[in-house]
Amino acid sequence: MPVATSAPRTLYDKVFDDHLVYSGEGDTLIYIDRHLVHEVTSPQAFEGLRNAKRPVRRPDCTLATVDHNIPTSSRKSFKNIDTFIAEPDSRAQVGALESNVKEFGLTYFGMGDRRQGIVHIIGPEQGFTLPGTTVVCGDSHTSTHGAFGALAFGIGTSEVEHVLATQTLPQKKSKNMRINVEGELPQGCNSKDIVLHIIGLIGTAGGNGAVIEFSGSTMRALSMEARMSICNMSIEGGARAGMIAPDEITFKYLEGRPLAPRKDNGEWDRAVEYWKTLSSDPGAHYDVEVEIRAEDIAPTITWGTSPQDTVAITGVVPNPADAKDPIRKAGMERALEYMGLQAGEVMEKVKIDKAFLGSCTNGRIEDLRSAAQVIAARGKDAKVAEGIYAMVVPGSGLVKQQAEAEGIDVIFKKAGFDWREAGCSMCLGMNPDQLSPQERCASTSNRNFEGRQGAGGRTHLMSPAMVAAAALTGYLTDVRKLLGDDVAEHPDIKITQASEYFDVAKAAPNPIAQETLEGENNSALPEEVEPASAGLPKFTVLKGIAIPLSIPNVDTDMIIPKQFLKTLERTGLGKAAFFERRFNAKTGEENPDFVFNQEPFRNGKIMVNTGANFGCGSSREHAPWALNDFGIRCVLAPSFADIFFSNCFKNGMLPLVLPQDQLETLHADALTGQELEIDLENKVINRPNGQGSIPFNVDDFRRHCLINGLDDIGLTLQHRAEIEKFESRRSATWPWLDGLGYAKQGGKVPTGPVSPPKKQKMDW
Structure with a gap:
């Protein structure tokens, strides 16, 4: 199934092209091979599936664990989460995941399993992460898996639901960026020093809109674990993902892992043959290139x-x-x-x-x-x-x-x-x-x-x-x-x-029968196309108070601090938006100097920020949820972090990129406390008191979806035939990606829930 083309391509180009399910006007769909799930960004996704009566399309492509909330104290006396996790909200999130994996039939490493760990460590450790695959997780540091030559990136909760339901994602092509590091590292330096040096050089917005390929003799000399550390922090450089071409070091690391291709059926040799093609072609085009000498790096x-x-x-x-x-x-x-x-x-x-x-x-x-x-x-x-x-x-x-x-x-x-x-x-x-x-x-x-x-x-x-x-x-x-x-x-x-x-991979469980699915075995996407709407509010013209900000690199931790991520719902987070700037940490009283606590900005619907790289950091969709719940439906900035930008659209919000001079003008308008008007239909921002309009650009497909309140899953379900056709080709070309760790009964791959025995252990 690898795409044949005479034009030289980068590693990123090759993996993206090989996973293209459908490409239409503004609507590009790629297939997702591997999905990692944890307790923080998944509760609302499973709730969405349940409400829409949708199964998990490919349980064999999903692996779940708990990591963010759990205590790291000794587990010698561990019996269950109810007695071990003292904090109620953390216990509720972990309990929700345990219930969801049982209901939807997913492989799960719980706190009683020695294979439990941080999602981005257990994926490679088990051989779940493989070269040439697409890997996603509701966590920005999914970029870690790019060290294997995988296209790996963080997603928001709406996208978690989308992957669970369709095993695909709408995805625009990113720019290509290469960071080439040559030479031998000085004594006392390692991969963490390399990546911190790189981020210090390019800045936290240096990779915005791009997938970074790390190359050069310094990278080739690194172990797999060192490569993972570098790709892990590519998101801190603003990139959508980071990648390193697979080589003999990669193959040696993967050989014999529980979910890696097996040698006894010939799949290992086939896989390695394909993996060896995953290097950038000579003459491939990069939009941005950075050269670094290893000798210039210090601890x-x-x-x-x-x-x-x-x-x-x-x-x-x-x-x-x-x-x-x-x-x-x-x-x-x-x-x-x-x-x-x-x-x-x-x-x-x-x-x-x-x-x-x-x-x-x-x-x-x-x-x-x-x-x-x-x-x-x-x-x-x-x-x-x-x-x-x-x-x-x-x-x-x-x-x-x-x-x-x-x-x-x-x-x-x-x-x-x-x-x-x-x-x-x-x-x-x-x-x-x-x-x-x-x-x-x-x-x-x-x-x-x-x-x-x-x-x-x-x-x-x-x-x-x-x-x-x-x-x-x-x-x-x-x-x-x-x-x-x-x-x-x-x-x-x-x-x-x-x-x-390692443990030998064992068959995973079938899911518990779901009454919510009305007794039917929904083993594939619905025969009838469902309405392409999840009730998102339509965005046509937005008029309201604009909140002025001048903060660069507004990160998602600033927008919504971690202590508010333990919710099981999408609503009610408006009171927590910019919490640590709005309230005094010692007294809990409002900080009168912060704009959110001033009139008339308490009722703002639009935000004008003159600082670049808005929404950097974590993939937490709680950030746009908090702004939306506060009342803000449009954010204007010089640039946005990729994941936050995408998450806004998925929640009916409009992030707009404008030139600095125009932002300064609108910021001055906002300081007066007057209203701005965002006219999405005509793509203009109307200034107060008839002072004129400022035009803006927005992707036509995203504009169409906002104006009509369309959601991504409903739109994707219209491409059911293309998804099934892709899966057939995928099974024939890359059979090692199907059903790993699962019983392949009759050569069939499990797709959606079926009736199981009463009690089963959630294990490979």
Whole structure:
């Protein structure tokens, strides 16, 4: 089924083209091979399926686990989530997922399963992630899986529902961007330093609208786990996804994993033959190219509240006065105030309070080995510095088991680190692992936004080795000073192979019969095309107060803090929009200086922001839900993060990109408290008091959907025949993608619910 063409193509072009189900005027549909599901972004998606009486189309293509909300404390006494998870909202979300996977017949790694872990660690670990596939999850760091030459990207909850119902997604083609890194890394540097250096160079909006291909001799020399760390943070550079071409290192990593193609039936050889074609052709066109020399990279950390706020560990805090852009200058000043730092302060003199090693960025076995090596190199007397709390959170139960077999846990525990269970943990602080206000943390996570690891917490991003060094000294520390010339593997770390810890893939369960489906076996999309509407409000002309903002890189954590993500519904989040800026963290009282608390902006329907990259960060659809619930249906900005931009349309909202000068004009209008009018039918913004109109551009297909209140699933169901035709070709060309881990009865792949035995274990 690979598309034959004479024109040179990039890796991204090839994977996108090979998954094209349908392409019409403004309506492009691609097939999704692998869908990962967790507890935070899925409840409303399953609710949507239930309300529409739709089954999960391809249970064999979906894998679910819990990771964001769960405690990482010892599970020795674990019996069930009701007795183990104390926080009611977290318990409710985990319970909802457990009920949903039973109802819809999905493979699930729960808290009692040693394979449970962070979604972006268990996918590759099990061989669920494969080269040349399309991979999605309701989590922005799905870009991790691009390290395998997969097209992997985060989606919102509406898109989670869409994939569950149709196994496809409407998707516009992104731009091609290549970042080429050549040379040998200096001592003390690894993949985290590479990606932080890249983000510091291109900025958090540098990859907007693009899929980044990472290439060059430096990338080719990296292990798979190191490549995953780089692709993981491509989203922090603004990209839709990050990709690295598969090679022998990739194939060796995948061979023998539970859900990888099998050798005994010849599928492995067929798969590798196809995977070897997944490199960019000579002469392929890239819209943006960046060249980096590895020798220019030093151990790198962040100083501010954005992943682009990077500096070498040997450097100093930058001076906002040096920023030419006034918006950037104001952002730097706020970041320094929040972080409690002064311009010119030496980074190695900054004292920390906590150290966190884990997350989907750096929670794999190689990350733990890297940090343990730093400790071991200091000798048997190595201890966490006095007054410092340091924690290690393995990315999955299997990583934890392997680390314990290698003696890594002993090295950490003897040094005074807290050895935890698998989960997202302090990366985003939706669980009990959080920073207190003004606590400073050396962290291997991926984001350092305000409040990301806990309200008022201060985060410095860095590599696992650097976190270990900081924990031992109590200060941000150049790891090279601790390691010296001793970079050999330490004898106390007994290296093992991941294959020693795998379970054989077993048949997954059939789902429990659903009365909601009226006793029918809906094994495919409905015969009759359903109405192409989910009752979205029609957007024709919007007139209302415009709220003026001048904040660059408004991230989704700022729009809707993590503590409000534990909802099981889409509504009621308006009160939480920009919560940490609207309310005083200590008193809970309104901040009178923030525009949302001022008249007449409390009733705003439009937002005018002059800062670029609006909606960056997480894929959480809760961000547009919160703005929508507040009353805002249109956001104007110089640029938007890709996932937020898409999520707006799926909720009947209009994000508009305008030139800076026009935004400044509309911002000045908004400051007067007057109304603007967004006329979508005529594609103009009417200014107050007859001062004229400003035209805007919007995709014709999206405009048509907004004006008519059409939803994506209803539209996709009109292409049922094309989906079935694609699936037939897919099964013939890539049979290893069908039914993995499932019984292939009669060669048929399960599509939709069937009647099961009364009790079954949810397991492969």
